Amino acid sequence: MTQVQLKQIAKSYSGTIALSECDLSIQSGELVALLGPSGCGKTTTLRMIAGLETPTSGQILFDGKEVSDVAVQSRNVGLVFQRYALFPHMTVEKNIAFGLKVRGQTAAQITEAVDEMLDVVQLRAFRDRFPAQLSGGQMQRVAIARTLITEPDVLMMDEPLANLDTKLRGEMRRFIRQLQRRLGITTIFVTHDQVEAMELADRVAVMADGKILQFDPPDILYQRPNTPAVAEFMGATNLFAATLKRDGLAESALGTLHYDPAAAAIEGQGHILLRAEAFDLHLTPPVDSENTFTAKILTREYFGAATRYTLLCNDVQLTVQEHSRRRIDEGTLAYLTIKPEHIWVLQQS
Structure with a gap:
């Protein structure tokens, strides 16, 4: 489990401010949602934590150690995106095993880890199927399993449920929350959906115009927003x-x-x-x-x-x-x- 801290993190693109000197402290094993409308800076924040973007200024720390200039492949983070990006010619088992194969683990190690992960994401019966034979929820579980099997210190998810229908989104929210609690992995979840953030997160950072307006547990955000902007975004x-x-x-x-x-x-x-x-x-x-x-x-x-x-x-x-x-x-x-x-x-x- 890893603590993630952002200290005065800012990001600009050709003079346009995408993120404005934000502070954020995410505790070990916590699930935090970055919530806000399109263009508010939430995905930019996620990409900087992952190492896919470099901050214009400020510090990113994992367990107190600065990683702002550390390459993405050296941060040991896991990324799950809106698009599943599964290999269509590979079975569920081979998709999940891909990361371990790249890392050079033995066949025995890979088989043991994949068997365990198939049980974790409840897909053992689907191990020999191809992505085209799966539902949207099953494909997203494969994408999550492929990420988790590499044992990342921090799991990051960028709008992972956006392509699912309403019923399936509800099921996947419950699945992700139960899985995160079981594994205890520090998780950062990007969404524009208030219900999703409220149901999933231990704490929610409401963002707008490149700023964090409020960072609190869901019940505090709902009952006691600190600004009219937060109140309106939370459905007031x-x-x-x-x-x-x-x-x-x-x-x-x-x-x-x-x-x-x-x-x-x-x-x-x-x-x-x-x-x-x-x-x-x-x-x-x-x-x-x-x-x-x-x-x-x-x-x-x-x-x-x-x-x-x-x-x-x-x-x-x-x-x-x-x-x-x-x-x-x-x-x-x-x-x-x-x-x-x-x-x-x-x-x-």
């Missing part, structure tokens, strides 16, 4: 500018809200975040609730386990989601409540 729907007061009052277009000042002692201009699932939706006026608003249901969307409503409240549209068997008709007058501890306030960015 009810995000409003507000005037914040230290006594726990927030004045916004929605009205006056009471929040928990102990959670965030901020004063001045900022934002309030009201998660869609944090609201309680009532059909009769609630009693003794600090934050109560009258609203009209504009739309209703059914998602099986949940129903999402769009409501108009004080000329502001709100999104509310509830897990309930009831279906409230559009046009219904309703009442919304939200507890002070469920309101997150953000400093003006």
Whole structure:
């Protein structure tokens, strides 16, 4: 297991900044996701850690030892890409064995290692098949096995599930997470998919415009984003500018809200975040609730386990989601409540 550190890493191409003096510390055995839209710098970061790109400035360290100028073949890293890049004329067994064969291991050593790896990725029954005879998920498992069999210190994956359908992506996320926990290998996973990052990672680095905006566990990113940009990227729907007061009052277009000042002692201009699932939706006026608003249901969307409503409240549209068997008709007058501890306030960015 290897600790990976980036210290003031920057990368420019012909004067264009791709990455701007980023710091990142990844613990041994941790799975970290680099999350952000196209062009944010996440793949550039991955390629510099791997040794495929050279930083313009800054340091990359493995277990405290600088590797910024060390060639990719000397870093002992494993790379899994979006394209499986399997050899079509080789069987599953020979594809997996390729890296060990290149390294000059004996036939006996290769056979033993391949047998073990086929069990790890649950493909023993497919060892004699060719890539064209496999599903997308099976091909990705072969690609992962081919990388893992060389025993890399750090495993890096660049959008490895992008070519899979929704159901298979879910299955592969669970497979990768279980495999990573079993092996305990330090893993860096690049994705633009928030759900993928939330489900897979121990911590997530949200990136935009060549910068790391926030680096935290998924629950902290979701519940307590540190900027409106992070909140929006993590799927926030009810995000409003507000005037914040230290006594726990927030004045916004929605009205006056009471929040928990102990959670965030901020004063001045900022934002309030009201998660869609944090609201309680009532059909009769609630009693003794600090934050109560009258609203009209504009739309209703059914998602099986949940129903999402769009409501108009004080000329502001709100999104509310509830897990309930009831279906409230559009046009219904309703009442919304939200507890002070469920309101997150953000400093003006």
